[in-house]
Amino acid sequence: MEITDMTPAEERVWRAFPRGQDVDFRGPADEDPARGADWGPERTVRASVVRALLLSPPQEDGETASLRLAGARITGVLNLQYSDIDHAVRLSDCFFEDVPVLYAARLRQLNLRGSVLPGLEAATLRVDGVLRLSDCLIDGPVKLGGAQISGALFLDGADIGEPPPGQPALQLNHVTIGDGLSAPGLRTRGEVRLTGASVAGTIDLNETRLEAGAGEIALDAETLTAEGDVLLRSSSVSGWIGLRGARVAGRLNLSHAGLVNPGGPALRAGSCVIGELWLRESPPLEGTLNLRRAQVDVLWLEPEVIPERVLLDGLVYTSLTPHMPAGRRLTMLERDGDGYVPHAYEQLTAAYRRIGDDHAARLVQLAKQRRHRTTLPWYxxxxxxxxxxxxxxxxxxxxxxxxxxxxxxxxxxxxxxxxxxxxxxxxxxxxxxxxxxxxxxxxxxxxxxxxxxxxxxxxxxxxxxxxxxxxxxxxxxxxxxxxxxxxx
Incomplete structure (x- = not known):
């Protein structure tokens, strides 16, 4: 594309790029990017111009080129699939008319903070630095499956709309993140898929709203590997959380969280390996708590959080916190949907013995014998x-x-x-x-x-x-x- 074909707004962006200068079209501080469709030509940039700029960039000696654009209306499809881009890209508070296509692209760094998009096609994307989608309003699905992000992924404050039927709202399956996933305040209206993902740091989902609906999966994180914590503190989850086979080196923190999926599973964490599992200071789970064959070092579990139905067969834990009388803990074992599970009683007995409470351990063993008695014939x-x-x-x-x-x-x-x-x-x-x-x-x-x-x-x-x-x-x-x- 010749520079003579560009509008004044596009020429401004083109000339600023070689020097890495900011181009800011934003209006008042309270301007809403969601109304970007009304922005005029004075702040409109065609996606084809952005593509040409990134793939055939102008250069100036002694300068570090980068795209730093704010408050623009971007028309057309920004198609960068399979592209190799060596410059940092920041498109903040922009309005995209069409879904950007970044499939299998490689970028040094990508920042879309505060932008409005109809969706994002970025499966197998590779980012050598940070990918930032903070405060974005995204009407359709975000597809980042198989992406490789050397730094952190930021989704804090993002709002992702309802996807088409049969599709997740946020696809992060098999992603590799070299730092952490920071998404406090994230809101989704559909499934968040983290199956097979590998995160070297912490996954921060504090104060999120995951709205999948009753009977649907809100967070699918089977076989997830997190080297840090997985935080869902003060989150609201409509649907169920699946963590089967996940590995969490630090804490899985569900303190103050509300998990609602009546008649189905609320938390399915079977066959997990977790450093610490925190279920505390929350309303009772509405749905089944499934911890079959899970291995937990520290289980912080308050009786008030336990739902009417639990599945505990094969659960192994080293420490049970907080310490309380055996009678309060036995309620959990009596709600086991598998019926009489001797292993659950033995685990609770061992936990009391490890802290020297032999009296509570004897009470648990007595309760075990009484529960076993109900499975015997009359004699x-x-x-x-x-x-x-x-x-x-x-x-x-x-x-x-x-x-x-x-x-x-x-x-x-x-x-x-x-x-x-x-x-x-x-x-x-x-x-x-x-x-x-x-x-x-x-x-x-x-x-x-x-x-x-x-x-x-x-x-x-x-x-x-x-x-x-x-x-x-x-x-x-x-x-x-x-x-x-x-x-x-």
């Missing part, structure tokens, strides 16, 4: 009730001592008042009601009393009851001791 449940009532499945040994002492008193008083006759009067030892009762109650120890005397009538039935009760207590105590030894 197993009956025996379970006996063990629970007598010695609390071995976790309440003092209860057994109380039973034995009570039965010892009853038996001793009864047989002291009604001596059973000796089997052989000339060979029988002197009758002692206390040791006779102990002989009946303790199946292993013998004081020589039980075999020498034979009660009759109802006292014989009492002796049978003491023998059966003694065996029951002894069996449950031994079971409890064996269980304790095996755990240690």
């Amino acid at each position: 197993g449940r009956l025996w379970g009730y006996v063990q629970d009532a007598t010695v609390g499945y071995g976790f309440r040994p003092l209860r057994a001592a109380g039973w034995l002492l009570s039965l010892l008193v009853i038996g001793s008083l009864t047989f002291a008042l009604h001596h059973p006759p000796p089997l052989k009067a000339d060979e029988a030892p002197q009758f002692n009601p206390v040791f006779y009762t102990l002989d009946l109650l303790l199946p292993v120890i013998s004081f020589g009393q039980e075999g020498a005397f034979a009660p009759a009538g109802r006292y014989q039935w009492l002796s049978y009851a003491l023998v059966v009760t003694g065996w029951t207590l002894a069996t449950t105590v031994v079971t409890g001791i064996t269980r304790t030894v095996s755990r240690q």
